[in-house]
Amino acid sequence: MEKVTHAPHDHYDAEASKIGMWLFIFTELLLFGILFVIYSVYRYLNHDAFHLAAADLDTFTGAVNTLILLVSSMTIAMSVTALQKKNKPLTLSLNGITFVIGVVFLVNKYFEWGAKFDHGIFPGSATLAETLSQGEILFFGLYFIMTGLHALHIIIGLVFIAVVMWKVAKGKVHAERSALLENSGLYWHLVDIIWIFLFPLFYLIV
């Protein structure tokens, strides 16, 4: 084998990084995609129960969280432009805004789930098993799994953004080496797209 002559920090390939991120995003799309298939089939089989159960969800909270994610997607997209224009303070503030509104999303989710828990609606609860129909139990099961998995992605996205901010601050991510910031952006937009489908399916269609 030939000896590698590059220094470690020379291993930078923006295009390969992007492909790698997209390949990972594809696996995420298939993961959520299958959950959407399960949702569609159960909705088709339990039409009336899904109708009834969805009415229990608060459209307003869902709409606020949709707007939050859309705005945060814009700010992280803009932060890439800021980095390419070599404006480090603006890159950091735009990422900071994204981070903060991402946390607000989770706080909303906490209160939303909390209200459901207070009404005895959580996976495996006695209220669920005794008072609701099979279809409604399925709806809430899917609701908790899909929004829960999505919230987990928000948390991972926030950690990703925090790491990138630290690297931008340290000067390790800059205009000529922006792939990591672009990838955290791609990940955040993926989380946004998933929510774009979760919102109508759980909150809007009643």
Add this chain to the structure above:
Amino acid sequence: MSDEKNHIVPYRVYAFVLAALVVLTLLSIAITGYDLGKYTVAGALIFAVVKSFLVLTYFMHLKYDKPYIKIMVGFVFAILVVTIVVTFLDYLYR
């Protein structure tokens, strides 16, 4: 435009896209408020598809990416659509 190596997207493009996304969100809330019967699901999903198309094209930079990346993304979404169609063919005709 797409052949530039490092295309810098102006801030205003992102602001316009956000405005479009917010309008589409409000429209989808308004339209599902009406009783459209079996078309409610279709209506809401059309808005979601248009919104994710905007996010993919502008926020996720696909508009400025090389064709092979667009083809890969399109292929994966096509797989999803095929999976959904085949599943429903099964459930509708069994």
